[in-house]
Amino acid sequence: MSCNKFRILLSAYLDQEIAKDEEKELFEHLKMCAGCARELEYLKQIRKIFLLKERKEPEEFFETRLFTRIKDKEKQPVWQAYLTAFKKSIFVVLIFILLVVGFLNYKKFSYQRRTEVISDLLIDGQVEENFEGEVLAIYYGPPR
Amino acid sequence: MEEDPKLVARFKKGDQHAFELLVRKHKMAVFNTIYSIMGNTQEADDIAQEVFLKVYTKAGSFRGESSFSTWLYRIVVNNCLDELRKRKNKIISYETEFNQEEKLKLKDILARREEDIIEDLRKKELQDIVQKAMNSLPEKDRIVLTLKEIEGLSYNEISQIMKISLGKVKIWLFRARQKLREKLSFLYREE
Numbered sequence: 001m002s003c004n005k006f007r008i009l010l011s012a013y014l015d016q017e018i019a020k021d022e023e024k025e026l027f028e029h030l031k032m033c034a035g036c037a038r039e040l041e042y043l044k045q046i047r048k049i050f051l052l053k054e055r056k057e058p059e060e061f062f063e064t065r066l067f068t069r070i071k072d073k074e075k076q077p078v079w080q081a082y083l084t085a086f087k088k089s090i091f092v093v094l095i096f097i098l099l100v101v102g103f104l105n106y107k108k109f110s111y112q113r114r115t116e117v118i119s120d121l122l123i124d125g126q127v128e129e130n131f132e133g134e135v136l137a138i139y140y141g142p143p144r
Numbered sequence: 145m146e147e148d149p150k151l152v153a154r155f156k157k158g159d160q161h162a163f164e165l166l167v168r169k170h171k172m173a174v175f176n177t178i179y180s181i182m183g184n185t186q187e188a189d190d191i192a193q194e195v196f197l198k199v200y201t202k203a204g205s206f207r208g209e210s211s212f213s214t215w216l217y218r219i220v221v222n223n224c225l226d227e228l229r230k231r232k233n234k235i236i237s238y239e240t241e242f243n244q245e246e247k248l249k250l251k252d253i254l255a256r257r258e259e260d261i262i263e264d265l266r267k268k269e270l271q272d273i274v275q276k277a278m279n280s281l282p283e284k285d286r287i288v289l290t291l292k293e294i295e296g297l298s299y300n301e302i303s304q305i306m307k308i309s310l311g312k313v314k315i316w317l318f319r320a321r322q323k324l325r326e327k328l329s330f331l332y333r334e335e
Contacts, residue, residue, distance in 0.1 A: 011318040015292060017299045042332055046325050048254045049277060050293040051261045052270045058175040059189040063167055066196050073197070 006036050148212035167196055180290040181224045183279040191223050210304055217305045228283050240280035246273050247330050280327050285320035
């Protein structure tokens, strides 16, 4: 087994999370490997740093503040609670609806525009026909 | 104090007092875990409030497949990860380098026996230095080290909370300690 594997075992050994056979193997290795034995001492030393850590108290009136928030939340109307809980989903759905409505309107508008252009052309055709009739009338007199 | 499963069962039936007892029982562990991961007391307080609000609203979904404390720690870790994700968009810098005086103080106190360290009155002065060391580590390492070293949880509990295999817990803790060892290399180096 390489030293790397034993180094991982050292960490597990410190936590007393090592199997008996692994522990035996580790001890055998430590007898022969000065590097790993030194590493174990370093780890023990570093671990002591957590002994310095003292448990801190939360900020003042932690429970009072919490229970007030809970009461406020319970007073909230159901729709408002849903709005807060599903804020992101509602936003996504709204964007989707806007996109769909926008797309449908665009299609409708472009169809209308095309129809208008065609009818414009038709009107123009009729104007041209009338004009032609008027010119013929000037030359040959009004149609009989 | 009454056991968690009984308190949870009472709370699920609508007993508000049972919830108050759960908060009283777990608030220190919740707050200190968050503080150790986030490195800021105000932020830890806000997140701890959010955690208990979630417990209040989601207790119905707790089916007892794991212990209540495992479920609670999972909410704690998830909330911390959410906040850390949000934090990535903000510029927050924490002091992570030790000055000469801090190095000497640490070296001096850590050279003592474990029992003497626990009794040492200078512990209070060194709180910020310990947190500085934690803040210098990546978030994943801070979380596993907090659960192991501060909360004293087993590998099995950590694997359930973080939803990773036991092997991964072993490797993550090993790597976290390696990084902390590099950070604190002045402890065993002659300067």
